[in-house]
Amino acid sequence: MLSTCCSLLYPAIVLTPIPCYPKSMADRFTPTQRSSLMRSIKGRDTKAELLVRRFLFRKGFRFRTNDRRLAGSPDIVLPKYRSVVFVNGCFWHGHKGCPLFVLPKTNAQFWKDKIEKNKARDVKNISTLVSEGWRVFVVWECELSKRSIREATLEGLVSEIWALE
Numbered sequence: 001m002l003s004t005c006c007s008l009l010y011p012a013i014v015l016t017p018i019p020c021y022p023k024s025m026a027d028r029f030t031p032t033q034r035s036s037l038m039r040s041i042k043g044r045d046t047k048a049e050l051l052v053r054r055f056l057f058r059k060g061f062r063f064r065t066n067d068r069r070l071a072g073s074p075d076i077v078l079p080k081y082r083s084v085v086f087v088n089g090c091f092w093h094g095h096k097g098c099p100l101f102v103l104p105k106t107n108a109q110f111w112k113d114k115i116e117k118n119k120a121r122d123v124k125n126i127s128t129l130v131s132e133g134w135r136v137f138v139v140w141e142c143e144l145s146k147r148s149i150r151e152a153t154l155e156g157l158v159s160e161i162w163a164l165e
């Protein structure tokens with residue numbers, strides 16, 4: 001539990017990877033399906049984001065969402081706690097060692113470049129935010145997928161935000 005909490009806080013963002021499936025897993029989607037899936041994953045207000053927001057709201061937090069004035073338009077901004085939360089889709093943000101991050105076989109190089117670019121941008125955004133005095137938390141999509149993990153993740157996030165008040 002404690003390690004989960006601590007790992008949410010930048011710079012110790014690296015989480016213990018969940019054992020992954022073989023990377024050679026065939027792409028289950030046609031390129032068209034894959035593109036539309038990507039769009040839906042990348043869109044605002046994803047299911048994972050809503051889940052985190054609803055949880056924080058129930059805990060009494062009030063926040064802004066998708067604040068474009070800040071680097072990377074953080075999904076959730078908690079001004080009172082000088083904290084921001086990114087809810088990262090594992091594919092788009094290239095969650096290392098994660099079963100949800102499997103490069104499609106089709107156009108593999110294209111996706112690899114794209115994800116690498118996203119990762120580089122994430123690092124840049126986080127360091128900008130940190131230099132501006134924000135605390136940055138990253139919650140990964142896979143940490144919200146199963147109920148047991150989800151609760152630990154969200155409770156961990158909340159206690160980290162409170163602990164460092």
Ligand SMILES: [Zn+2]
Binds near residue numbers: 095100140141142
């Ligand atoms: Zn993941």
